[in-house]
Amino acid sequence: MHIQRRSFLRYISLAAAGSAAGIGPFGALNAFAQSTSSDYKALVCIQLDGGNDGNNLLVPTDSAGYQNYAKLRGPLSLAQGSLLPMNGLSYGMNGNLPGIQSLFNSGHAAVLANVGTLVAPTTRQQYISGTAVTPHNLFSHIDQETLWQNSAQNVTSSTGWGGRIADLLQGGNSAAKYPVVTSVTGSHVFCNGVSTSYASVIPGNTGNVLCTEKSGCDIRLQAAQDLLTFNSGLTLVQADDTLTQNAYNYSKVLQDAVSSAQPISTVFPTGPVTSLAAQLKQIAQIIQVRSALGTGRQIFFATQTGYDLHADQVSLHPSLLQDMNAAISAFYQATVELGVSEQVTTFTTSDFGRALQPNSATGSDHAWGGHHIIVGGAVKGGKLYGTYPTLALGGPDDAGVNGRWIPTTSVAQYAATLASWFGVADGNLNSVLPTLENFQTRNLGFI
Numbered sequence: 001m002h003i004q005r006r007s008f009l010r011y012i013s014l015a016a017a018g019s020a021a022g023i024g025p026f027g028a029l030n031a032f033a034q035s036t037s038s039d040y041k042a043l044v045c046i047q048l049d050g051g052n053d054g055n056n057l058l059v060p061t062d063s064a065g066y067q068n069y070a071k072l073r074g075p076l077s078l079a080q081g082s083l084l085p086m087n088g089l090s091y092g093m094n095g096n097l098p099g100i101q102s103l104f105n106s107g108h109a110a111v112l113a114n115v116g117t118l119v120a121p122t123t124r125q126q127y128i129s130g131t132a133v134t135p136h137n138l139f140s141h142i143d144q145e146t147l148w149q150n151s152a153q154n155v156t157s158s159t160g161w162g163g164r165i166a167d168l169l170q171g172g173n174s175a176a177k178y179p180v181v182t183s184v185t186g187s188h189v190f191c192n193g194v195s196t197s198y199a200s201v202i203p204g205n206t207g208n209v210l211c212t213e214k215s216g217c218d219i220r221l222q223a224a225q226d227l228l229t230f231n232s233g234l235t236l237v238q239a240d241d242t243l244t245q246n247a248y249n250y251s252k253v254l255q256d257a258v259s260s261a262q263p264i265s266t267v268f269p270t271g272p273v274t275s276l277a278a279q280l281k282q283i284a285q286i287i288q289v290r291s292a293l294g295t296g297r298q299i300f301f302a303t304q305t306g307y308d309l310h311a312d313q314v315s316l317h318p319s320l321l322q323d324m325n326a327a328i329s330a331f332y333q334a335t336v337e338l339g340v341s342e343q344v345t346t347f348t349t350s351d352f353g354r355a356l357q358p359n360s361a362t363g364s365d366h367a368w369g370g371h372h373i374i375v376g377g378a379v380k381g382g383k384l385y386g387t388y389p390t391l392a393l394g395g396p397d398d399a400g401v402n403g404r405w406i407p408t409t410s411v412a413q414y415a416a417t418l419a420s421w422f423g424v425a426d427g428n429l430n431s432v433l434p435t436l437e438n439f440q441t442r443n444l445g446f447i
Contacts, residue, residue: 050308099329163193356403
């Protein structure tokens with residue numbers, strides 16, 4: 001038996017890391033499951049990686065409001081005629097989001113304005129004077145992305161609110177064959193629980209996909225599994241072996257379930273910019289086989305990259321939004337096809353928003369609050385939730401002088417609204433979202 005050492009080690013390490021229906025951090029699976037599909041619900045988080053420019057997602061359309069916006073945005077401003085009307089509101093949606101606009105106007109999508117990482121309600125005066133308790137390392141990609149995902153006061157928490165929801169829903173139901181949380185885009189804090197683990201799947205490859213050579217894959221897999229059953233006598237190594245064995249088990253469970261299901265007829269976009277579409281198609285397939293997996297609740301994490309546009313935003317941002325629009329529109333139609341459109345809620349997150357004032361490279365710089373989209377049959381759509389900021393440099397909502405909006409809605413409130421719909425009792429929300437206790441409004445009402 002000839003095995004390339006590099007290939008073999010890559011196979012083992014990536015499977016253990018969860019790259020192919022693997023399992024995330026250490027911890028036993030205690031998945032929440034239901035024997036019937038009537039109570040099924042799923043949350044689908046889409047991280048817009050890099051910091052989406054919400055100022056060009058939702059734009060005032062009244063004459064005075066638009067003129068003010070265009071003056072301050074300069075070369076980044078959208079043409080007034082390109083904006084898509086939103087149920088008679090005095091705001092228009094970016095012209096590259098026609099599918100999401102259609103869902104909004106039909107009541108299946110909503111927009112939440114100016115949401116971001118807040119420890120407690122904060123005013124401009126409090127922020128400028130330094131009397132406000134602010135999130136750790138504002139305007140930093142890694143720190144703000146972490147705070148969005150762990151909804152804590154600082155970045156030291158290694159668990160995320162998706163994982164902590166799974167902790168609360170854990171149970172001993174023997175029908176559970178698969179974790180509550182699944183990432184289709186690698187390892188992320190959002191997915192980490194204390195007592196539960198998550199699965200990680202490569203879109204389109206639910207089986208043993210890391211064996212890329214044309215021959216000998218079965219031999220290498222058997223050799224890897226033989227090593228896993230060897231008792232080393234070392235606790236940490238044995239725990240890691242158990243983790244890796246779970247990766248193989250979950251991979252097989254998922255592969256068997258998906259391969260036996262009828263193909264979903266909804267057409268997802270393909271082409272050069274389709275990573276998000278591929279991720280959402282994979283999520284739809286996992287939702288389709290929920291009964292075979294024994295899961296009554298599912299949480300998913302997907303990512304679309306490319307939003308850190310410090311330069312050339314005018315040419316780059318539209319294609320990102322077009323991709324997001326096509327992927328989310330197809331995914332919603334897939335949930336309709338599967339008969340679960342009212343049981344699946346999709347929502348966006350991002351590192352932060354972008355500054356209203358353009359920079360010298362025709363891009364936008366890191367900011368704070370931004371606007372987000374929620375889609376699903378249970379969403380109370382066709383409405384704008386939250387408080388749209390006053391578009392004024394150095395104005396009442398500006399953290400500085402270039403249009404970095406101080407959020408008027410916190411990530412904790414956003415997450416609490418979703419968690420409540422998902423089934424988390426009000427008395428447990430503070431344990432899932434540690435900063436929620438600082439906010440009077442716990443449910444924003446969009447679902």
